[in-house]
Amino acid sequence: MKKNYGILSTASIVPRFVNALRSTGEGHVLAIASRSLDKARASAEQMGIERAYGSYQELVEDNDVNIIYVATINSEHYANCLLALEHGKHVICEKPFVLKKEQAETLFRIAREKQLFIMEAQKVVFLPVMAAIKQHLEAGKLGRVHLVDLTSSCEATYNNWLGSLDAGGGALYGNASYTLQMLTFLLGEMPVYRSGAAIKAESGADVQCVINLTVGNDILVVSKISTRVNAINKAFIYGEKGYVEISDYWKARSATIYYKNGDIEELNFPCEFELKYEVEHIHCCLDTGNITSPIMDEQMTVKTIGTLEEIHNSWK
Structure with missing residues (x-):
């Protein structure tokens, strides 16, 4: 399948992900978005990305983009993933996937209903x-x-x-x-x-x-x-x-x-x-029609978020 990525955020990890993706020789980074058009354009120019958007809404409405990589701050992951899924995009979201177990369960349920691939970007298990x-x-x-x-x-x-x-x-x-x-x-x-x-x-x-x-x-x-x-x-x-x-x-x-x-x-x-190994795995999943990873699966992510939430709540 075609793999046209839209990068949602201009965070510090983005160039590493883009370089890793390009090193695999598969997939194309087509667009990048920020809440500031100037920042998006600057990042696009720096990384040689064709399209730049000044809002996340514009990015997910780009019909040529079919995979969204979410790299925003942790508190924004849920809303950003939800936005991408609602617009029919496959989703790769930086760790931690979300901040609440219920949010993780919701995103996987929606992706399953829409037959869209979704995965937490966790490089360590693919090294x-x-x-x-x-x-x-x-x-x-x-x-x-x-x-x-x-x-x-x-x-x-x-x-x-x-x-x-x-x-x-x-x-x-x-x-x-x-x-x-x-x-x-x-x-x-x-x-x-x-x-x-x-x-x-x-x-x-x-x-x-x-x-x-x-x-x-x-x-x-x-x-x-x-x-x-x-x-x-x-x-x-x-x-x-x-x-x-x-x-x-x-x-x-x-x-x-x-x-x-x-x-x-x-x-x-x-x-x-080192991010290239998770990218290769993502592409393998997409090519075989999987909507979840057999390694970074729903259970792994949901249990992790549940444990993090439990620990965090115990310190309040």
Whole structure:
């Protein structure tokens, strides 16, 4: 099928998505929209995009566009996805998909009724290094996993809206979906929230948080997220026979396995644009007529949003 993309937003992630899409050699970025026509035109010129619109409504009304990529601030995802679906467009929405479980369920229901593809853009589950780690775990090379320790950080200045509660900002909504969805992919089961703590700014948004989760009966997960410090961004997965170390795990190209007997194994998958793997998956789904991804499916997204909402509400 033809794949003409309309980019809804001029956010900082947009050039990365556009470059990744172009690197696959399939699909065409036809248009981009902002609430400011000047900003849309500037972005279109910078990225070589043919059409620029000064409203999201104009973008979804472009009959030549059949896929909308939503990259607005978190609080706007639901309304933007709904707008695209109502105009018959397939939808790719940046993580976190929405802020409420009920909203996620509604969007998937509408997409199903209209036979439109919809997916949360979650790159971590499509990275080749994650597939390799999953194979090692399932083969029992590390024995049974018992402990996972993750640390991530992102300066709020990277996206100023991260400091706004109304915008859906905060450390939890900024990064915790990586924790939940990566571990669901690797371990085959969604982590369950047990306890946590957050430090909040005057705006009410959490600037740092620690969440404690379990997977099954004997895997403990600790995930630390900060927008105040530059932490050592790594994930460690500890098994009975060794452990895996993954730097910058949400965009990892490599991982190192340290075995109990002293052996070390390197997993390396270099690439320029790590988002290309999720784009390739999206195109495969579209070509085969799937309206949901078999990996980033409705259950994965809805359960994740439900857990994030539960954690966020527990801090009020």
